[in-house]
Amino acid sequence: MLDELRPMGLYQAALTLEIEPFEVVRLLTLANAVPESNLLICDATLDLIKDVGGIEQWWTDSPDQPDELVRAAIGILLDRGHIGERSARIDNLWRGLPVESQSVLQQAVHQLVQGGFLATMMHLQGVHVTVAPEAVDRLRAVAAGELSLSSLSPLLG
Amino acid sequence: MATPPLPTVVQALQGVALWQHEALASNQKQLEDVDHEVLQFEQAIRNLQEQIAALETFRAELGQQRGLIDDELTQRSYDAIFEALHAQHQALQQRSTLMGAAWGERDAALARLAEQSDVAPLLHEYQQFKTSVEPTLEMLPASYRDVIRAHHQGIVKQLRARVSDILEGVTELKAEALTFDVVYAIDAPEGPAELLMLVLPVSDTVQTRWTEREEDLQSHIAARAIHGLYAACHELGLGGAQAMYGGHQGMLAIEVELRGGDPDAIAGVLERALHNAVSISEELRGAGLRPTVFRVHVDHLLPPEEADMETLEMNHA
Numbered sequence: 001m002l003d004e005l006r007p008m009g010l011y012q013a014a015l016t017l018e019i020e021p022f023e024v025v026r027l028l029t030l031a032n033a034v035p036e037s038n039l040l041i042c043d044a045t046l047d048l049i050k051d052v053g054g055i056e057q058w059w060t061d062s063p064d065q066p067d068e069l070v071r072a073a074i075g076i077l078l079d080r081g082h083i084g085e086r087s088a089r090i091d092n093l094w095r096g097l098p099v100e101s102q103s104v105l106q107q108a109v110h111q112l113v114q115g116g117f118l119a120t121m122m123h124l125q126g127v128h129v130t131v132a133p134e135a136v137d138r139l140r141a142v143a144a145g146e147l148s149l150s151s152l153s154p155l156l157g
Numbered sequence: 158m159a160t161p162p163l164p165t166v167v168q169a170l171q172g173v174a175l176w177q178h179e180a181l182a183s184n185q186k187q188l189e190d191v192d193h194e195v196l197q198f199e200q201a202i203r204n205l206q207e208q209i210a211a212l213e214t215f216r217a218e219l220g221q222q223r224g225l226i227d228d229e230l231t232q233r234s235y236d237a238i239f240e241a242l243h244a245q246h247q248a249l250q251q252r253s254t255l256m257g258a259a260w261g262e263r264d265a266a267l268a269r270l271a272e273q274s275d276v277a278p279l280l281h282e283y284q285q286f287k288t289s290v291e292p293t294l295e296m297l298p299a300s301y302r303d304v305i306r307a308h309h310q311g312i313v314k315q316l317r318a319r320v321s322d323i324l325e326g327v328t329e330l331k332a333e334a335l336t337f338d339v340v341y342a343i344d345a346p347e348g349p350a351e352l353l354m355l356v357l358p359v360s361d362t363v364q365t366r367w368t369e370r371e372e373d374l375q376s377h378i379a380a381r382a383i384h385g386l387y388a389a390c391h392e393l394g395l396g397g398a399q400a401m402y403g404g405h406q407g408m409l410a411i412e413v414e415l416r417g418g419d420p421d422a423i424a425g426v427l428e429r430a431l432h433n434a435v436s437i438s439e440e441l442r443g444a445g446l447r448p449t450v451f452r453v454h455v456d457h458l459l460p461p462e463e464a465d466m467e468t469l470e471m472n473h474a
Contacts, residue, residue, distance in 0.1 A: 005283075005313065005320050006267070010380055011372040021367050022402065025380045029387040030396075037325045037439045039377055042317075122397040 007040035016046065017055055018095045023126065027053040030124065054089040054125035059096045069101055070108045070152060075143035077118075077131055087130035090120060108152060115151040234457035238340060239406055245337040245358035246408055249446075252335055253374035256444050259328045267323050276319055283312050327443040336447040339382055339431055342455040343424060349417035353427070354410065354458055357382055361404030377440055378448075379409055385434030386413065389427040393418065405459070424452055 014021040024041075028034045031052040033045055041049075049055065058076050063069045073093055082088045093109065094102040109129065112118040117135040121128050131139055141147035271280050286309050294302050337358050344352040359375035367376070383400065390398040390413065401412045415423065428450045435441055435448045 005316050006324055007317075007321060009372045010376060011367055014367070020364070021372075021376070021380065022364060022383050022400065025383045026387050026400075029384050029391070034384045034434070034437075036437045037327065039380055039440070040321070040324055042321075122399065124396050126399070 007042045008046065010039045010041070013041045013046060013049070017049060017053075019053070019055065019091065019126075023053075024049060026126075052125070054092070054123075054128075055095070056089070056092045057096045058092055062097050062101055064101075066104045067152075069104055071143050071145060073105050073108070074112075074131075074139050077129070078136065078140060078143060082129070083131045083136055084133045085130070087119075087121060087123065087128035089123075089125050090127045090129040093129065111151045112149075115149065117149070117151075231454075231456045234454070238453060238457055242338065242340065242356060242358045242408060243406070246360070248335055249337060249358055249375060249378065250360070252330075252332065252444055252446070255330055255332060256328065256374040256440075257371070259330060263323060263326075263328060267320065270319060270323060276316070279312055279316055283309075283316060286312070327439045329443045330445055332445045334445050334447050336449060337378075338449055338451045339435075340451050340453055340458060341424075341427065342453050342458040343415070343420040344455040345420045350415040350420045350423050351417075352455075353386075353413045353415055353423070354455065355382065355386065355412075356405055356458060357409045357411070359409050361402075361407060361409045363409060364402045365404055374440070374444055374446075377438065378446070381435045381438045381441060382431060382448075383411070385431035386411065386427070388434060389423075389430035392426050392430065393423060410459075428452075 008016065010021050010024060014024050017024065019027075025034070027049045028041075028045070031048050033048055035041065035045070058080075063072055077083075077088075077093070080088065090109070094105045097105070109118060109120075113120055113129075116132055117139055119130055119132050121130075138147060138149075142149055270276050286305075290305065290309075294305065297305070339355060339357055341353065341355040343350050344354065357379055359378050362370055363373075363376045363379045386400060387398070390396065393415075395413070395416065398413050403410050403412075431448075431450045441448070
């Protein structure tokens with residue numbers, strides 16, 4: 001019972017946030033909140049890490065089919081307005097999903113970046129992603145299931 | 158008394174002829190001597206030229222040996238550095254095991270906390286809330302819910318404070334001080350700094366297989382060093398820098414791309430930041446660890462023939 005009340009260690013915090021331990025350290029450094037004793041991270045510090053790192057959980061429910069998953073992810077990016085300069089942390093796109101779904105989305109994002117539909121950039125928060133403004137209409141059509149992108153065909157079948 | 162006969166011209170010229178003969182002979186002798194000396198000097202010069210040529214050949218060979226010594230120096234320095242780091246790595250593994258045992262005792266103390274008279278009622282109430290109250294909370298009016306939740310948060314706050322008192326205390330090991338090096342190099346082939354590399358004498362699994370292992374003292378050593386590294390990056394205006402991590406001879410290697418700057422100035426900032434990061438760590442102090450930061454030549458940390466291959470093994474974290 002007391003275990004529920006103990007502050008997290010570094011690895012536990014990383015598992016909870018779904019980032020790597022040293023990314024936790026990077027964000028703690030950014031927030032000037034590295035614990036002096038035993039690297040124990042309380043709930044408030046965990047919230048601070050989320051805030052500083054722009055770590056969000058976007059998915060509450062996710063489709064099983066890869067094509068539906070990719071369309072849904074594109075829809076989330078557009079609905080949240082992550083277009084042009086309004087970028088977001090890239091791993092928000094797959095945080096909380098099963099490993100297989102994460103892999104599908106990571107490959108899809110790679111293809112979409114290669115095709116110029118999405119752009120990635122380094123940000124204080126970490127690697128960010130955004131929809132290329134000129135690709136908004138086509139990606140809206142993809143999200144609506146009205147358009148298929150040839151660059152995604154090998155991935156989605 | 159008869160008058161001596163007067164010299165004839167013939168006789169007079171005979172004297173001259175004698176002189177001429179002697180003078181010519183002497184001259185010829187001198188010429189021959191000089192020629193002989195010239196020949197001797199010429200021979201000596203040829204000998205010296207041959208000696209110079211031989212020395213030049215020898216010098217060229219020595220020059221080649223100098224290059225080999227430089228290569229040997231690189232290899233010997235690399236071997237010496239990693240031999241020392243391996244020894245430190247083994248010692249840190251043992252110290253990590255000791256610290257793990259001490260942390261285990263701390264966790265046992267945490268378990269015993271539940272038996273303490275002032276904590277047991279709080280814990281009982283906490284447990285009761287979780288098992289009986291919380292599942293039915295939604296059925297209560299909001300005002301009741303808020304009061305109960307507020308009361309519960311008060312209990313949680315008291316319990317967490319007690320838990321933290323135990324967990325955040327410094328675990329002091331009764332062990333000899335253990336010195337280890339945080340080794341780094343700055344690659345600046347054209348002058349401005351391009352790449353920062355660090356090697357820590359801890360297992361690379363603290364990063365590469367972190368989901369499969371327990372967090373331990375080695376994880377904390379790495380985390381503290383990385384705190385220092387990123388603090389230095391911020392100070393250097395590299396706020397968005399992302400380190401790459403990988404293994405080198407089984408130990409944690411870290412790389413950060415730099416965007417120019419004076420390598421010596423960067424080294425100063427890095428060493429100060431690393432020192433600050435490890436010095437605030439109570440668990441490193443409690444474990445008796447004495448880290449030092451040491452800069453080496455980039456080739457002595459990662460020989461050129463291995464650099465490309467190893468760099469490819471690094472992963473963004």
